Amino acid sequence: MALQVDTVNMPATAPSHPYHHGRLREALVDAGLQLARTEGPDAVVLRAVTRAAGVSHNAAYRHFADRDELLRAVCERCMSQLALLMEQRMEQEPESDPVATAWARLGAVGTAYVEFATTEPGWFRTAFAVPSTVTTFGPGEGVGPSGLGPHEQLSARLDDLVTVGAIPADRRSGLEYAAWSAVHGLSTLLNDGPLRELPAAEHEHALQVVLDVVARGL
Numbered sequence: 001m002a003l004q005v006d007t008v009n010m011p012a013t014a015p016s017h018p019y020h021h022g023r024l025r026e027a028l029v030d031a032g033l034q035l036a037r038t039e040g041p042d043a044v045v046l047r048a049v050t051r052a053a054g055v056s057h058n059a060a061y062r063h064f065a066d067r068d069e070l071l072r073a074v075c076e077r078c079m080s081q082l083a084l085l086m087e088q089r090m091e092q093e094p095e096s097d098p099v100a101t102a103w104a105r106l107g108a109v110g111t112a113y114v115e116f117a118t119t120e121p122g123w124f125r126t127a128f129a130v131p132s133t134v135t136t137f138g139p140g141e142g143v144g145p146s147g148l149g150p151h152e153q154l155s156a157r158l159d160d161l162v163t164v165g166a167i168p169a170d171r172r173s174g175l176e177y178a179a180w181s182a183v184h185g186l187s188t189l190l191n192d193g194p195l196r197e198l199p200a201a202e203h204e205h206a207l208q209v210v211l212d213v214v215a216r217g218l
Contacts, residue, residue, distance in 0.1 A: 025063040025073075027053040032074035037122045041129035044071045068131040078127035079142030079149060081120070086112040086153050087144045098164040106157040107211050110183045113150065114207050117187030124187065154180060158218075167218055179214050186210050 031052035035043040046060045046067050064070040089112040093104045117124040130136050142149045148156065154176050161167040167175070189195040190203060198206065 024053070024055065024059060027055075028060055028063065028070065029073045029077060032070060033077050033123075036074050036078060036126040037120065040122045041071060041075070041126040044074050044126070046070060068133045071126075072130050072134045075126055075128075075130045076137055076142045078123040079137065080144060081123055082113070082116045082127055083142065083144030083146075083149050083153065085116050086150060087146055088112070089115070090153075099166050102157070102160040102164045102166055103215065106154075106161065106179075107215075109150075109154055109157055110179070110211050110214070111207060113183045114187050114190070114203075118190050118203065121191050124191070151176065151180070161218070175218060178217060182210050182214050 028049050031049045032044045035048060035052065044067075046064070047057055049070060050057050050060050060070065064073070086109050089108040090105045093101065093108050095101055096104070127142075137149065140147065144153070146153075158167070158172060158175050158179070162169050162172050186195075186206060190198065190206070195206065
């Protein structure tokens with residue numbers, strides 16, 4: 001499968017005009033989301049966001065105590081976009097026998113993760129850029145339409161493998177750490193590490209090798 005994000009269902013949501021009355025917070029986060037998409041988390045600053053939203057710099061302080069709180073809100077939206085893509089890719093997997101379906105859905109989660117990282121690098125970096133001065137995501141934050149975030153979706157797919165008998169129950173504990181580390185590591189290498197020079201045609205091969213190794217390890 002080609003690594004390309006569904007841009008129809010994952011729109012850029014930055015406002016193209018000043019905010020509507022009562023929507024200031026949403027407009028500021030929307031503006032931050034667009035800045036993050038093109039320039040990464042460092043671009044999400046109060047002055048740039050208020051300028052994009054068409055309001056005064058001081059207006060942002062009605063909703064965010066400082067830049068870190070604003071960035072956290074944008075990070076949460078980026079994580080939700082990742083969760084959304086995971087759900088979209090799982091839904092595209094055809095139904096087959098339970099074991100094959102469970103493995104395919106796990107593969108779809110991993111594929112979506114690397115797909116998101118390499119086609120939306122600004123959003124990917126921002127999703128993991130929550131400042132240490134604020135709390136990370138709580139229940140209901142950074143989730144897709146199902147109400148699950150990327151970590152919960154991965155955990156659910158591993159649980160499915162146990163349910164269908166593909167993985168022994170006594171080996172289930174902690175498997176998400178290995179699986180997540182594998183796809184996150186590949187994503188980082190493709191975006192910012194030595195593999196950033198890898199020809200585009202090799203990206204999918206690299207991903208399949210990593211997913212195969214993860215599956216054998218599980």
